[in-house]
Amino acid sequence: MHYSVLECPHCRNLIDTRILSLCSSLGPPEVLCGKCGKTIEMPRKEFSQFRVGDRIRFFLMSTVYSAMFAFLGGLAGGFAYPSKAASWVERSPFNAGFGVGAVLLGFAVLVIQYRRVTESLRRTAEKEQRPFQQGLLELQTGLQHKACVVFVSIGLLVGAVGYGVSRY
Numbered sequence: 001m002h003y004s005v006l007e008c009p010h011c012r013n014l015i016d017t018r019i020l021s022l023c024s025s026l027g028p029p030e031v032l033c034g035k036c037g038k039t040i041e042m043p044r045k046e047f048s049q050f051r052v053g054d055r056i057r058f059f060l061m062s063t064v065y066s067a068m069f070a071f072l073g074g075l076a077g078g079f080a081y082p083s084k085a086a087s088w089v090e091r092s093p094f095n096a097g098f099g100v101g102a103v104l105l106g107f108a109v110l111v112i113q114y115r116r117v118t119e120s121l122r123r124t125a126e127k128e129q130r131p132f133q134q135g136l137l138e139l140q141t142g143l144q145h146k147a148c149v150v151f152v153s154i155g156l157l158v159g160a161v162g163y164g165v166s167r168y
């Protein structure tokens with residue numbers, strides 16, 4: 001799978017990730033490296049600088065992200081849902097659990113994307129001091145690699161639950 005990363009030029013800390021060149025371009029144009037504290041220029045801009053085309057792109061990207069997460073959340077929910085199937089491979093994930101997982105993750109992505117816009121507008125309105133302090137738990141920067149960590153965690157959790165269920 002094609003992806004590119006933006007590392008801190010000073011300490012090689014992972015700053016941002018693009019998977020399949022996907023990027024909504026929204027975010028603080030300058031961030032402080034969460035590790036060494038130096039300022040890094042980002043290929044992103046605030047919502048107030050968005051032209052019509054950027055807004056449409058952001059809206060489309062948000063829809064794509066939401067759909068992707070809904071599907072993966074659905075698979076996770078579907079496999080975690082109790083099943084009477086004899087073995088793990090015979091189980092179909094398309095059950096009530098799929099619906100729950102899909103709605104939860106699809107909705108979570110929309111909330112995050114909406115918050116990114118409101119946070120961007122707030123930064124602009126309050127003339128918040130740049131650069132933006134990057135951190136592990138904020139949801140304004142580095143979202144793609146944070147999302148990957150969430151995915152892998154969900155995958156491991158579902159795998160563990162499925163393995164546990166299949167033993168009884």
Ligand SMILES: [Zn+2]
Binds near residue numbers: 033
């Ligand atoms: Zn650094």
